Amino acid sequence: MKLDLIGTGLGRTGTLSLRSALETLGYPCYHMVDLLFDPYRKSDVDFWLEVAENPEQVDRDWTRVFAGYRATVDYPSCTVWRQLAQAYPEAKLIFTHHPRGPKGWYDSTVATIYSGTGFEAGTEFGAKVNAMMDTLVWHGLMQDMMDDEARAIARYNAHFEEVRDTIPADRLLVYSVEEGWGPLCAFLGVPVPDEPFPQVNGREHMARITTRLQRMRNFGLRR
Numbered sequence: 001m002k003l004d005l006i007g008t009g010l011g012r013t014g015t016l017s018l019r020s021a022l023e024t025l026g027y028p029c030y031h032m033v034d035l036l037f038d039p040y041r042k043s044d045v046d047f048w049l050e051v052a053e054n055p056e057q058v059d060r061d062w063t064r065v066f067a068g069y070r071a072t073v074d075y076p077s078c079t080v081w082r083q084l085a086q087a088y089p090e091a092k093l094i095f096t097h098h099p100r101g102p103k104g105w106y107d108s109t110v111a112t113i114y115s116g117t118g119f120e121a122g123t124e125f126g127a128k129v130n131a132m133m134d135t136l137v138w139h140g141l142m143q144d145m146m147d148d149e150a151r152a153i154a155r156y157n158a159h160f161e162e163v164r165d166t167i168p169a170d171r172l173l174v175y176s177v178e179e180g181w182g183p184l185c186a187f188l189g190v191p192v193p194d195e196p197f198p199q200v201n202g203r204e205h206m207a208r209i210t211t212r213l214q215r216m217r218n219f220g221l222r223r
Helices: 016-022 032-037 044-053 077-087 101-110 124-141 147-166 179-186 203-219
Strands: 005-007 093-096 172-175
Touching: 005 077, 005 172, 016 093, 016 179, 044 101, 044 124, 077 124, 077 147, 093 147, 093 179, 101 147, 124 172, 147 172
Parallel strands: 005 093, 093 172
Antiparallel strands: none
């Protein structure tokens, strides 16, 4: 199985809802939650730390994390969208905008994932996750701009322009999860399901994820 869809949108732009939708459509989808919650995927963080050492490298064994998946969205994979687009030349790409625009994305990110992953930095896994996020996301993709709202929003917009200017229009869907099934299914060439589009990534849901992470940290729970 190879990647058929590559997400280029940043975390906190509806990527967890998109993941759920893609899996309903028959696209097993890799997302940050897989790395954090699946005990069989904990070694993924080592792969992504290797990626962080040389993020421009294209010819690496991507199957180490993407075996069994048809799609990937969210962090950390969206930080290397150019490399993935080259490694999987037949894959389509999707850019997810936050439903309330760049300002909505910034407010949501600062209130949730920018404040930390929920893992204790003193644990080996927590230290690795934090190093991965710092290197690939906050220092890398976001270029150390998250502490300045105006600069961070400018970087969000620049990232979108980079994707739009690099990927041919027939290979790219610019999308918000508020648009529902229609544009996504048309882009993928699949029927529209007879069920509501999933909406699972609001701040209340993120708060439950954070609580779960804290329980894992405090009590050693794996799931």
